Amino acid sequence: MKNIRYYACPSSVKDALALLNSRKYKAMALAGGTLVAKTLPDTVETYLDLKALPIKGIKLQGGNLVIGAGATFDEIDRSKVCRAWAGGIVAKAAAACSSQLVRNMATIGGNIARPHSFNIFPVVLLGLDAKVRAVSGKGSELLSLPELYAASPRLRPGANCLITEVVFPAAASKWKCEFVKLAKTDSSWESYITLFLAAEKRGGRVSKARVAVGALSPRPFLAAEAEKAILGAAGAGPAAFSAELEAVRAGEYRAAAGAALLGRFIASL
Ligand SMILES: Cc1cc2nc3c(=O)[nH]c(=O)nc-3n(C[C@H](O)[C@H](O)[C@H](O)COP(=O)(O)OP(=O)(O)OC[C@H]3O[C@@H](n4cnc5c(N)ncnc54)[C@H](O)[C@@H]3O)c2cc1C
Numbered sequence: 001m002k003n004i005r006y007y008a009c010p011s012s013v014k015d016a017l018a019l020l021n022s023r024k025y026k027a028m029a030l031a032g033g034t035l036v037a038k039t040l041p042d043t044v045e046t047y048l049d050l051k052a053l054p055i056k057g058i059k060l061q062g063g064n065l066v067i068g069a070g071a072t073f074d075e076i077d078r079s080k081v082c083r084a085w086a087g088g089i090v091a092k093a094a095a096a097c098s099s100q101l102v103r104n105m106a107t108i109g110g111n112i113a114r115p116h117s118f119n120i121f122p123v124v125l126l127g128l129d130a131k132v133r134a135v136s137g138k139g140s141e142l143l144s145l146p147e148l149y150a151a152s153p154r155l156r157p158g159a160n161c162l163i164t165e166v167v168f169p170a171a172a173s174k175w176k177c178e179f180v181k182l183a184k185t186d187s188s189w190e191s192y193i194t195l196f197l198a199a200e201k202r203g204g205r206v207s208k209a210r211v212a213v214g215a216l217s218p219r220p221f222l223a224a225e226a227e228k229a230i231l232g233a234a235g236a237g238p239a240a241f242s243a244e245l246e247a248v249r250a251g252e253y254r255a256a257a258g259a260a261l262l263g264r265f266i267a268s269l
Contacts, residue, residue, distance in 0.1 A: 004045060006047070008046055008047070008049065009051060009052050010052065010053065011053065011054075012054075016050065016162060017135065017136065017161070019048055020158075026046060028041070029048045030049055032105035033105065036158070055109070055162075056070040058076065058082060060081055062170060064169055064170050065082065065085045065168040066165055066167050073102070073104075074100070077103065085168070086128070086172060089128075090168065092179055093120050094120070109162075109163045109166075115219045116218055117218050118214070118215055122145055123213070127210045130145070130167060131143060131144055133166075134151075135161060135164050145220075175199060176198065177196070177197065178198075178268075179197075180193075180194065180197070182194070182257055191214075192257065193214070193250070193258055195214070196214075197262060199265075199266075201269060206266075207231070209226075209231055211227050223244045224244075225241075225244045226241035226244055230266065241255075
């Protein structure tokens with residue numbers, strides 16, 4: 001923070017992007033400031049506050065759940081729209097953030113802008129096939145989270161582009177979902193393993209399965225073998241998941257815990 005010379009609080013995305021892409025101001029975006037305040041590079045000279053941008057709304061659009069990047073965890077947790085969509089899973093995940101103090105400040109945009117092992121929303125977005133709207137000097141793009149992360153360094157959220165909204169697709173609103181942050185305490189940011197589990201049943205059979213895994217690497221991943229196994233032989237999902245976690249060296253405890261949590265989810269379908 002010691003080299004900060006300017007403070008800017010633009011009220012339009014266009015003005016914010018102009019500042020971000022100006023060589024003169026060397027700006028970096030801050031939303032809630034909970035993460036970046038500790039990690040602001042010394043090269044940054046302008047603190048670009050996103051608070052006044054019109055990117056905070058939460059709405060339903062043709063069945064899609066659209067959350068503005070500036071919405072805080074607390075706003076998402078308390079939103080009636082979020083509490084009603086897909087059994088309220090997005091609100092429940094927001095409520096799992098470590099403390100009320102952080103939930104009041106931290107935004108969904110800041111949570112997904114950079115890969116981070118313990119952040120909640122990357123796992124949720126991956127599990128629900130959500131898309132992220134990234135706006136840069138070259139226009140607006142709707143990308144999945146893996147596409148957003150793969151687009152670096154062309155797109156570096158907060159440095160040369162802004163995330164304006166997250167779109168959760170209408171199709172996912174019918175899935176049965178569960179979010180699990182297996183941590184020492186509810187107020188821990190760190191977790192042993194974070195899981196987003198989802199499934200859809202048709203004609204008594206599971207026709208769609210999602211197993212998204214966080215906390216083991218900065219970028220969450222989908223457990224493809226477990227997903228395949230859930231659709232096949234009854235009861236094969238947990239064993240396949242355990243083997244998949246062992247293969248990524250998650251450690252025996254996590255493999256056993258992950259398999260047990262998945263088994264419980266399947267039994268609840
Ligand atoms: C004590 C503590 C506990 C925490 N507990 C948890 C927890 O339980 N779960 C969890 O998931 N996280 C947790 N966090 C991490 C952090 O609070 C979250 O990642 C938070 O969502 C970051 O959001 P922010 O709005 O504060 O982002 P900021 O800190 O303002 O910014 C973070 C990064 O995102 C970029 N950015 C922010 N908004 C945008 C945007 N709209 N477009 C482009 N780039 C943007 C910034 O440039 C910066 O690089 C914790 C942090 C602390 C300090």
